[in-house]
Amino acid sequence: MDSNKRPDTMQRITTPELANAFIDEQISALREQIGDKKVLLALSGGVDSSVVAALLIKAIGQNLVCVHVNHGLLRKGEPEQVVEVFRNQMNANLVYVDAVDRFLDKLAGVAEPEKKRKIIGAEFIRVFEEEARKLDGIEFLAQGTIYPDILESDDGVKAHHNVGGLPEDLQFELVEPVKLLYKDEVRVVGKALGLPDNMVYRQPFPGPGLGVRCLGAITRDRLEAVRESDAILREEFAKNGLEGKVWQYFTAVPDFKGVGITDGKRTFAYPVIIRAVNTKDAMTATVENVPFDLLQHITNRITTEVENVNRVLFDLTPKPSATIEWE
């Protein structure tokens, strides 16, 4: 049987009972596959890798080594949440790598979006590889491949965006416990595994993170402005019933300044762009009709709470003609 083909008889996991049955089945299968060997996992804190981590912690405990690379392009609170949930609550064997300076140094002065993506992807693999080489006795590599990844790849085998590309001498047998699941099923399983809602129902977040929302060449001041304004937007959407309703929402900060006035003084600072879109498949998208008074409240918060910002813009453009991200 092709192990990358979802059996026609496989029931869609929609309830906690079905999720628990899947979890029990996977724990046995994982123990069978792995035995007393060690498994390595790049744990970003996204829903797929988090569910894989939680499953493996249940199956093999300390024989799972999770590596969380903080590349400085994650959203506010994300690296802290990974440490809190996995190390403190689930007692995972977690290696936390602070690679912020390393990534930002590599990205300094690079304005071209695809070049930024390549640098972020390549540096991620390098950091992960260095960590893998420090560990003894790892025989398996776990990945959060899900069924759409298999369907969308030409050969039915996923080159995972994050850890594909490890060198020849560092090849492991793959462990992919959620590879036959659709995203909604991964979320049901994550919930049954006790992961927090804001991890399980998280909106999509691009691999290069805030790096493609700090437009042009990344600078630390604008990156902080993206991170802080994004946190305010998420907080206000959650408070006002838009979390879980709007497919994707975020802020971007361009690399030009405008004139403004604060407390009677002239300022020269960055604008923040708000984007909030709905889509089924990300191929086309429409703009969410965000209530105007909420937009005004968010504008007020961003311009008073975020440093180096004096304006807020709302992106009214559907896809096409725009893309969802600015870069």
Ligand code: XMP
């Ligand atoms: P665009 O901007 O192409 O985005 O309309 C469509 C969806 O893809 C996400 N996106 C990415 N995801 N790596 C990712 O993992 C990337 O480089 C990347 N670029 C865009 C974007 O957030 C949206 O959900």
